[in-house]
Amino acid sequence: MSAFRRGVRLAVDVGRARVGVARCDPDGMLAVPVETVARDDRSVARLAELAGEHGPIEIVVGLPLNMRGEDTPSTQDARAFAAELGAALPETPIRLVDERLSTVSAHTALRQSGRSQKKSRSIVDQVAAVVFLQHAIDTEKRLGTAPGEILAPGEE
Template sequence: MRRGRRLAVDVGDARIGVASCDPDGLLATPVETVPGRDLPAARRRLGQLVAEYEPIEVVVGLPRSLNGREGPAAGRVRAFAGELARQVAPVPVRLVDERMSTVAAARDMRASGVSAKKGRSRIDQAAAVVILQSALETERGAGRPPGQCVEVVV
């Protein structure tokens, strides 16, 4: 397992959840929810978070259907990740499968007693936590970085 903090991003249409982990990669925790309707502003804020947290990589959740296919949402996330990778280079950006992350986050929040109304503002952060925790566990098990590295095209 590589040592170093990571940031995870759950890209949604309205909001972008962000999570981070400790330098040992043991525990993912929520950071903030970035408004997502203004994508250039959202990428600027994510760039600020990368500068602040100094991660070894940024993990972006790639939405796929249950059968593994990619739809229009995955295309938007790929484009967003490409722009983000250019912005935060040389910090690598990796795409990881995020199937069911929002469902798992919502379930966990309900189980902890957070109402749907109050949870709406935090669900994206919780989904980013699920994405990052899964990526960390994948790396621990496989012994290599999770997902696919986004190539920076200049």
């Protein structure tokens, strides 16, 4: 079993309208929200800027698989977005991780904190990114191996 890989990670929750971004500290103690990026022709460039600011050892992109663990159109969209991000940041590994139920968990947490779904819309993607990043960190610490898969260069 290998040790936890020390270093900041950025997490990206890819949605049709918005991209939620979260990060963790170098020791993987806590994942925190960073920002919500509009999903447009500047979103990959903004994520590249955030990567420059935070210096992550990798970027974790959530894969919205269905409950049977199969790809959906949203999964294919997230893979394509991850490939674009990988092309923009060839020196930064892109890791694809299962993010099933992270948005549901994010909505639940926000509702429990007293926020309506309408008021939560602008931050739910950040919170979903926090949820699956924290899960990925905890999984790596528990199992000694990073979850998910590394996106190979040129892969989509």
